[in-house]
Amino acid sequence: MRNIIILLGPPGAGKGTVGSELSDILNIPLISSGDLLRENVKKCTVSGEKAQKYMDAGELVPDDIVIEMIEGRVSGEKCKEGFILDGFPRTLVQAEMLDKIISDKDALNVFYLKAGDDFLVNRLSNRRVCGNCGKIYHLVNIPPKKPGVCDVCGGHLVQRQDDNEEIIRKRLSVYRDLTAPLLDYYKKKGVFYPIPGDTDIKRMLGEIKKTVQW
Ligand code: AMP
Numbered sequence: 068m069r070n071i072i073i074l075l076g077p078p079g080a081g082k083g084t085v086g087s088e089l090s091d092i093l094n095i096p097l098i099s100s101g102d103l104l105r106e107n108v109k110k111c112t113v114s115g116e117k118a119q120k121y122m123d124a125g126e127l128v129p130d131d132i133v134i135e136m137i138e139g140r141v142s143g144e145k146c147k148e149g150f151i152l153d154g155f156p157r158t159l160v161q162a163e164m165l166d167k168i169i170s171d172k173d174a175l176n177v178f179y180l181k182a183g184d185d186f187l188v189n190r191l192s193n194r195r196v197c198g199n200c201g202k203i204y205h206l207v208n209i210p211p212k213k214p215g216v217c218d219v220c221g222g223h224l225v226q227r228q229d230d231n232e233e234i235i236r237k238r239l240s241v242y243r244d245l246t247a248p249l250l251d252y253y254k255k256k257g258v259f260y261p262i263p264g265d266t267d268i269k270r271m272l273g274e275i276k277k278t279v280q281w
Contacts, residue, residue, distance in 0.1 A: 069173045070095055070149030072279065073156070073165075075249060076180030077242045078235065079187035079194070080264030084203050085180065085271050086153040092272075092281050096145050100155040102201065103136045104128060125229055125237035127245060130160045137161075141168060149173075157246045162253075176278055177253040180264030180271070184239055191235045195224040208267075 070093060074082040083099060090097035104122060107115030114136065118128040137155050140146065156162040169175055182190075193206040195215075199222025204211050211217060215224050229238065253259040262274040 069147070070279070071169060071173050071175045072149070072151040073175070073177040073253070074151065074153045074180065075177055075246070075253070076264055077182065077184075077187055077246075078238045079191040080180035080182045081190075081268070081271060082153040082180055084268055085178075085275070086151050087203075088268060088272060089151055089275065089279075093149070093151075093279070095149040095151060097151045097153060098137065098140050098146075098155070099153040100133055100137060100157070101153070103140070104133070107136070122229060123234075125234040125241060127157055127241055130158055130164075133157075134161060134164050138164075138168070156249060157242075159248060159252065162249055175256075175258050177256075177259050178275055178278075179250060179253075179259060179261045181261055182264035184236075186265045187239065188232060188235050191230045192232060194230055195226055197222040198225045199223070 072089065072093075072095075074086050076082055083101075086097040086099065104115070104118050108119050108122070109115070114132050118132055121128045133155065137152075141150055152165075156165050190205060193208075195204045195206060195211075196202070197204075197217035197220065200217060200220045202217055202219050203209075204217075204224060211224060216222075217224060229235070250259065260275075260278050262271055264271070
């Protein structure tokens, strides 16, 4: 039995932060499709080169590129006890692909991190990420001890290229059109748990703990 957790929700709802904490607590890997894509862009792989223009515009990368990346990861040895997905699936086609690799023996739980647009725009505009280890900060709510420097590894903090208001609003509209239909998809499967995304990490983890034991 694998422990499979899907973190659903609009950009900025806290999927990456929650996923990273859960990964430490449950000792299963966090797989972020956005991080995988950014790695590919950085390394100038063929997929990365194809993906970049969509990411810069706040649009979704074509399903085949993302699906191939995720398939490669989840079938690896490290995922044999389970895994946490952040940012995948984002379309019905991706959800259907995922169904094919989840068996009846797996424990699947989908957490929907819910938050309003203005809250998300504020959170994302203030987000900074460590360019080295990926740790996420918020300039007001979770500031680094030393400005611009990661508390964990001393890496340089950067602002993501797509974390500017115009692109954030575009990403939110893409989310509503293409990803929000997945809420019903997982509700129908009876594995859907909404939790507040506009609160602190402790409270979010507390909500998740009602469903996933640790
Ligand atoms: P994220 O880091 O999850 O906010 O994703 C950043 C960008 O990567 C998104 O705006 C999309 O362009 C792309 N992306 C990430 N995950 C997916 C996915 N599952 N399907 C399509 N595009 C994705």
